[in-house]
Amino acid sequence: MSPTTPPLPDAAVPPPADTGTAPLATGPDENRGQGILREIMSSSWVVTTLAIVLALVISGVLIAAADQEVQDAAVYFFARPADFFSAAWDAVSSAYVALFQGAVFDPTAATFAKAIKPLTETLTVSTPLILAGLGLGIGFRAGLFNIGAQGQIILGAVFAGYIGFTFDLPFPLHLLLAVIGAAIGGGMWAGIAGVLKARTGAHEVIVTIMLNSIAVYLIAYLLTTTPFQNPGSSNPISPPIPESAQYPLLLGDQFRLHAGFIVAILAAVFVWWLMGRSTIGFKWRAVGSNPHAARTAGISVNSAYIWVMVTAGALAGLAGSAQVLGTDKVLTADVAASFGFDAITVALLGRSKPLGTFMAGILFGALRAGGFAMQARTGTPIDIVLVVQSLVVLFIAAPPLVRAVFRLPAPGARRPRTPRSSTKEVAA
Amino acid sequence: MTATTVTPAATAPDKAKPLAPISWKAPIGYGVVGLISLVLFGLLPDSGKDSTFVLSTGKDYFQIDPITVPAKATAIVLSVVALVLAVISWQATRNRRKVGAWLPIVFGIVVVLAFLTWADAGKDSPLPLTGLLQGSLFLAIPLVFGSLAGLLCERSGIINVAIEGQLLAGAFLAAVVASITSSAYVGLIAAPVAGMLVGALLVLFSIRYVVNQIIVGVVLNVLVIGVTSYLFSTVLKTDASTFNSPPKLPSIDIPVLSQIPIVGPVLFRQTVLVYIMYVVVALLQIFVFRSRWGLRLRAVGEHPKAADTVGIKVNRTRVRATLLGGAVAGLGGAFFTVAAGLAFGKEMTGGKGFIALAAMILGRWNPVGALAAALLFGFSDNLQVVLGIIGTPIPSQIMLMTPYVVTIFAVAGLVGRVRPPAAEGIPYVK
Numbered sequence: 066m067s068p069t070t071p072p073l074p075d076a077a078v079p080p081p082a083d084t085g086t087a088p089l090a091t092g093p094d095e096n097r098g099q100g101i102l103r104e105i106m107s108s109s110w111v112v113t114t115l116a117i118v119l120a121l122v123i124s125g126v127l128i129a130a131a132d133q134e135v136q137d138a139a140v141y142f143f144a145r146p147a148d149f150f151s152a153a154w155d156a157v158s159s160a161y162v163a164l165f166q167g168a169v170f171d172p173t174a175a176t177f178a179k180a181i182k183p184l185t186e187t188l189t190v191s192t193p194l195i196l197a198g199l200g201l202g203i204g205f206r207a208g209l210f211n212i213g214a215q216g217q218i219i220l221g222a223v224f225a226g227y228i229g230f231t232f233d234l235p236f237p238l239h240l241l242l243a244v245i246g247a248a249i250g251g252g253m254w255a256g257i258a259g260v261l262k263a264r265t266g267a268h269e270v271i272v273t274i275m276l277n278s279i280a281v282y283l284i285a286y287l288l289t290t291t292p293f294q295n296p297g298s299s300n301p302i303s304p305p306i307p308e309s310a311q312y313p314l315l316l317g318d319q320f321r322l323h324a325g326f327i328v329a330i331l332a333a334v335f336v337w338w339l340m341g342r343s344t345i346g347f348k349w350r351a352v353g354s355n356p357h358a359a360r361t362a363g364i365s366v367n368s369a370y371i372w373v374m375v376t377a378g379a380l381a382g383l384a385g386s387a388q389v390l391g392t393d394k395v396l397t398a399d400v401a402a403s404f405g406f407d408a409i410t411v412a413l414l415g416r417s418k419p420l421g422t423f424m425a426g427i428l429f430g431a432l433r434a435g436g437f438a439m440q441a442r443t444g445t446p447i448d449i450v451l452v453v454q455s456l457v458v459l460f461i462a463a464p465p466l467v468r469a470v471f472r473l474p475a476p477g478a479r480r481p482r483t484p485r486s487s488t489k490e491v492a493a
Numbered sequence: 494m495t496a497t498t499v500t501p502a503a504t505a506p507d508k509a510k511p512l513a514p515i516s517w518k519a520p521i522g523y524g525v526v527g528l529i530s531l532v533l534f535g536l537l538p539d540s541g542k543d544s545t546f547v548l549s550t551g552k553d554y555f556q557i558d559p560i561t562v563p564a565k566a567t568a569i570v571l572s573v574v575a576l577v578l579a580v581i582s583w584q585a586t587r588n589r590r591k592v593g594a595w596l597p598i599v600f601g602i603v604v605v606l607a608f609l610t611w612a613d614a615g616k617d618s619p620l621p622l623t624g625l626l627q628g629s630l631f632l633a634i635p636l637v638f639g640s641l642a643g644l645l646c647e648r649s650g651i652i653n654v655a656i657e658g659q660l661l662a663g664a665f666l667a668a669v670v671a672s673i674t675s676s677a678y679v680g681l682i683a684a685p686v687a688g689m690l691v692g693a694l695l696v697l698f699s700i701r702y703v704v705n706q707i708i709v710g711v712v713l714n715v716l717v718i719g720v721t722s723y724l725f726s727t728v729l730k731t732d733a734s735t736f737n738s739p740p741k742l743p744s745i746d747i748p749v750l751s752q753i754p755i756v757g758p759v760l761f762r763q764t765v766l767v768y769i770m771y772v773v774v775a776l777l778q779i780f781v782f783r784s785r786w787g788l789r790l791r792a793v794g795e796h797p798k799a800a801d802t803v804g805i806k807v808n809r810t811r812v813r814a815t816l817l818g819g820a821v822a823g824l825g826g827a828f829f830t831v832a833a834g835l836a837f838g839k840e841m842t843g844g845k846g847f848i849a850l851a852a853m854i855l856g857r858w859n860p861v862g863a864l865a866a867a868l869l870f871g872f873s874d875n876l877q878v879v880l881g882i883i884g885t886p887i888p889s890q891i892m893l894m895t896p897y898v899v900t901i902f903a904v905a906g907l908v909g910r911v912r913p914p915a916a917e918g919i920p921y922v923k
Contacts, residue, residue, distance in 0.1 A: 127720070127723060131723070131724070131727035131728060210707055212711070257901075261901070261905045264905075265905045267901070267904045267905040268904065270654075270707070270850075271851050271854055271900070272901055272904060272905070274847045274850070274851065275851065275897040275898075275900050275901045275904075276897075276901070278844065279894050279897045279898060279901075282890040282891070282894040283890070283894065285890045286890035286891060286894075289888065406715070409711055410711075410712065413708055413712070446722070446726035446727060448719050448723040448725075448839075449719065449723050450719070451715055451718055451719025451722065451723075452716060452719035452720055452723060454715060454719070455712045455715035455716035455719055456716065458712045459698065459709070459712050459713075459716070462698070462702070462704040462705070462708055462709070462712070463698055463702035465702055
């Protein structure tokens with residue numbers, strides 16, 4: 066990547082043509098069906114930052130547009146435009162300030178512990194996103210578009226929960242067994258798609274989508290059966306997870322942050338080693354870049370498909386364990402929330418790399434944790450967070466668009482900086 | 494598999510062609526399903542119970558009395574018929590004959606009837622067979638439109654994973670416009686515009702910015718969910734009577750045709766959206782495979798370079814096809830609000846866009862095939878509803894799971910390696 070990125074047509078071609086040609090120049094020599102996300106990986110951190118800014122601005126327009134005071138001021142816009150702009154500024158800034166205070170640090174809180182509680186909440190929420198996102202990233206780099214994290218999280222949670230509330234074992238052993246169970250559950254579920262892809266050529270997108278739906282109904286059914294339902298309750302809810310199978314809390318009883326976050330960090334390091342330093346990871350990446358060439362080189366593409374899916378599913382299963390053994394401490398039908406789908410955007414935003422996925426997971430965790438605070442304080446619905454998330458990924462996937470947008474105020478000023486930062490990223 | 498055949502000319506001159514190995518998948522599948530049906534629905538249940546089927550609706554000109562049959566005997570007879578069909582399939586496979594499409598269809602009908610007989614056995618409430626089919630067609634509407642949209646895009650080489658978003662956008666705009674104008678038909682006209690807008694974003698990012706099309710599709714789905722849910726929570730909720738109370742599309746009876754027993758109420762006593770659906774399926778089937786436009790569309794999706802060489806504008810064709818596809822999906826989205834007579838709700842499409850995607854693949858990128866697959870999903874959806882009313886021994890979650898399990902089997906087994914358009918997902922760069 067490094068020799069192709071810096072001296073691209075950027076310097077020679079005038080701006081309007083550049084927007085079209087920059088990605089095209091790298092286009093034809095890539096096997097695009099397999100080398101998924103190549104465009105995203107080659108874009109720089111500058112573009113990432115600007116994409117986030119752009120997404121926040123556009124979402125800000127939506128926030129302002131739906132605000133009652135802004136609408137009132139818009140009626141007499143031509144009489145007193147200042148009213149309109151100050152109302153819009155108030156609406157947007159108060160929403161984003163609430164978002165920040167709910168996600169990172171709340172200076173208005175009474176004690177220091179309460180002030181940093183949002184940050185720990187962010188880390189708690191980001192744990193399953195990171196774990197599932199790491200798994201999906203492995204799939205993307207091996208050329209498999211796995212949409213099934215939702216189902217794999219559910220199966221992981223079912224296995225972890227069952228081991229947790231059924232058996233009676235001492236602390237570290239019980240937790241360990243439940244976590245291993247979660248990895249096996251998720252890995253098995255994803256393995257179905259991998260085996261079908263390898264044996265029959267069934268498209269993994271279809272199979273994983275179907276497995277998601279099956280998992281949703283499976284957990285709904287299981288929670289009505291005797292082994293899973295809490296005795297004496299008619300609600301679809303499991304018995305609580307005993308303390309021996311819970312992830313220990315990291316910062317004491319005041320905070321929900323649990324050892325699942327440590328698992329996420331370890332998993333990120335493991336994935337970094339697996340994909341970047343091991344022979345297996347090299348083979349998987351080869352399959353992702355060009356399966357035909359990989360097959361010619363003696364790599365078993367089919368077994369790669371199966372094991373990539375199993376590994377991805379195991380990581381998603383761990384995400385399920387973080388929910389059921391750490392955050393919720395009980396198995397419900399809503400255990401996976403929308404983590405499986407959010408994890409897709411996390412992996413895309415993180416360019417399928419471990420560090421990137423980790424940071425993207427924390428960013429999305431912050432948006433989600435802050436979104437609840439924003440909804441409670443300013444009444445801005447949390448759905449705006451989905452808009453921010455999707456716009457961020459969309460803009461990062463299309464660097465020429467972001468460059469075109471930000472070049473308008475200061476043409477040419479940003480140009481030399483963009484290539485340099487991208488080389489830095491490659492070196493690091 | 495093909496590597497096992499030897500050169501025929503030298504060793505066996507009487508055999509002109511090397512024969513491919515016989516695949517026993519189909520007859521074995523039929524046999525197993527037939528046997529399960531025989532045991533589960535025929536032999537295991539107690540005898541002496543009756544099942545009743547209602548064939549007419551109250552508005553019919555010719556009234557047919559409800560049919561009551563002894564459950565056990567009927568299920569056994571139907572299962573035996575299924576097994577006979579399995580034998581026919583076995584013989585045909587052994588003699589290397591091709592069986593027509595009638596066999597799987599008849600087999601499916603027979604097994605489903607056996608299942609229904611078993612499910613209704615001994616129940617007080619009769620099973621409304623006509624209502625079941627009518628509802629199936631109704632629930633299949635978004636799936637049909639969605640799979641046609643996917644088909645249009647993919648035949649031109651653009652993967653459309655954003656069907657879900659297009660349906661949702663269509664449902665949203667249809668509800669809002671129909672509420673403001675208090676006319677369901679105006680809402681029906683607005684719906685394709687919303688779908689087309691999502692299609693335009695899809696095509697902008699996949700052709701102009703050469704972003705991976707699956708990524709754009711997935712992200713657009715999230716974007717549409719976010720925008721519609723946000724507007725729902727802020728605008729639609731605060732003033733629901735103005736913005737979110739769409740009138741229901743009236744059901745129109747086609748004069749003579751709607752009086753035909755069974756067929757009439759099912760096919761010709763529906764809303765205008767269903768009649769549009771018939772027309773769209775027929776038009777697409779003809780135009781995609783029998784017109785110059787269709788030939789160009791498929792050429793662009795199979796081999797864009799060749800198409801470009803003979804002067805077809807590849808990207809322009811793709812843009813048009815994707816916009817048209819988006820419009821078709823948007824129209825399907827109108828089902829959720831104006832056709833169903835419901836107010837817009839958050840994420841109300843509930844994954845139907847993905848099922849439509851599966852229907853398109855099951856139907857092998859073919860309008861009529863997609864229609865058949867969508868009807869299958871619609872049937873299993875509605876079967877679950879109907880059985881929920883009369884009550885069955887099967888837990889509802891297992892029933893709900895069935896279509897997805899069937900799809901996996903179909904994609905992995907029956908359909909096997911389906912061949913998508915060759916240039917699908919690959920941006921064309923001159």
